[in-house]
Amino acid sequence: MTKLNKDNPSNIIINISGQNFVSTVGTLLKYPKSRLGKLVRNDPSGTNYFFESDAEIFKEVLKFYIGGELHCPKNICYSDFLSHLEFWEVAAENISECCIQEAKSSSDLDKQFDYFNKNVKAKTYGGSKNQKAYLIWCFLTDPFGPDTQYRAGSKAFAVGYLLFTLFSALQSAISTLPAAWNNVETNSSSQPTRLPDIKYNTSCEGYNDMWLVLIPDVFGYLNLLCFIVYAIEIWIRFITCPNKRKFWKSINGVDMLISLTETVFYVIALFGIFVVVPNADQFENSSSLCVAAFCAQMIIVGVGQMRYLRLLSYASVYSGLKVLLITFYRSWKELILLVSLLTMSVLIFGPMIYFSSITATDQENTISSVPSAYWFVIVTMTTVGYGDMYPTTFPGYLVTIVVMLVGLTITALPIAIVGGNFAVVYEHNQKREKEELKANYNSTPEISK
Incomplete structure (x- = not known):
């Protein structure tokens, strides 16, 4: 033995x-x-x-x-x-401790991916009416979900929604082209060639000539159509959502706030366009009302751009967008560090650049103030270099060299961490997709001969 x-x-x-x-x-x-x-x-x-x-x-x-x-x-x-x-x-x-930490990181990644994948679910239908509402909710928000009955139609709706969003952005951009404007005579001395030339005017007559008559009505109707479609869609989502509390905590809540804000300012703008401007003589404060209508239109344009945040809802469907969002989430500390370092450097080097350039002549000095020096430092540290401002003195050259080196250093370090996080998230996403494909393949019943 x-x-x-x-x-x-x-x-x-x-x-x-x-x-x-x-x-x-x-x-x-x-x-x-x-x-x-x-x-x-x-x-x-x-x-x-x-x-x-x-x-x-x-x-x-x-x-x-x-x-x-x-x-x-x-x-x-x-x-x-x-x-x-x-x-x-x-x-x-x-x-070993290293593998435990790696496993913990993997577990955290799984939780983050699951957060982006999960949808608002109902524990119980509570009746046929609620069940129909839940099915509509799944149709609108979850094209690949197990509870979606008409997946082909839901996918077609998702694609159509995306195309409609792109159409909304395209028509908004085309409306700013001078070639698309009405060729009309205005009360001003010259026809404006771009929107910034449309000056802030406190009279209803000027507001009408410089804004309402200039832009073709078709663009106004298209904007109104986009607003109505988005409003109807978000309200249907809100009504059919099984959990209203979770609705407000998700991107859907942002959509609803955008829709409500647009509704308020659309009412103000339409009141000014169709009531105040045609009947300006009947209102004592018509100029103020026209200014309010003009400001309401500007706010609608600004808030309307927030509609494109709706595309973030596709993160649960498109894995590439999901990887990007999770990378930003995991790197928020590094991004805050980057912004903090840039802000601190701008505040330090801005005055130094300005005071090192004051010995230059007025013709040579392009940095005329400390705020303009701030702009120069930001552009230089981010390696953009527009060339609109530049030092012309020897002390200015020396300070700029330091700004360049500091900019390369403080932007490279946090960005490298963000890039590393992206590689980790991307690799984990590839692994999850392979596991899901394998699980789906194993769960598919074999076809009997």
Whole structure:
């Protein structure tokens, strides 16, 4: 009988699903309470064993027997690794700290991906009426969801919604082209060639000539059409949403606030256009009302651009957008650090640039104030370099060199961390997609011949 002790050099061949591993009795007896330790104790004459298990995981288990360090393989799910450790009767407390932190990071990533994937679900329908509302909600918000009955129609709606959003942006951009404006005579001395030339006018007559008559009515109707479509769609989503509280905590709440804001200012603008301007003589404060209508139109344009935040709702469908959003979420501390460092540098170097350039002549000096020096520092530190402002004195050159070097340093370090986070999130997303494809493939029933 073979003598069992830790110094026993007898070879043990362990076959893991066809792949052989060679160890010794002494190595396996380092952990006598493990499966292999019990095996060599109970069967001292055995030299060859077979197990149907994962060879890659067992390779790390055998390394643990040899060196005392237990690491999780890179391409193995952490929970799967723990289940195999349970089979080999190796305590999870032996896992190295680096792998535990990596597993924790992976778990956090899973939670973040699940957050973007989850939709507002109803625990109970509570009747056929609520069930229909829930199905409408799934149709509008979850084209690939398991509860969506007409997935093809839901996908078509999602694509149509995206195209309509792009159409809204396109018509808004075309409306600013001078070639698309009405060729009309105005009360002003010259026809404006761009929207900034439409000056702020406190009279209803000027407001009519310089804004209402200039822009063709078709663009106003198209804007109103986009507003109505978006308002109807968001209200249907709100009515059919199973959980109104979660609705306001998601991107849907932002959509609703945008729609409500547009509604208020559309009422003000339409009142000014169709009531005040045609009947200006009947209102004592017509000029103020026209100014309010003009400001309401400007606010509608600004708030209307927020509509494109709706595209963030596609993060649960398009994995690339999901990866980008999660990267920003994981990197918010680095982004705040970047902004803080840039702000601090601008406040420090702006006055230095200005006072180092005051010895230049008025014709040479393009940095005329500290705020303009702030602009120069921002443009220089971000390596944009418009060339609209530049130093013309030797002290200014020296300070600018320092600004360039500091800018390269403080922008490179946080951005490198953000890039690293993007690589981690992207790799994790690829792994999740492969696991989902594998799970879907295994769950698909085989077609009987």
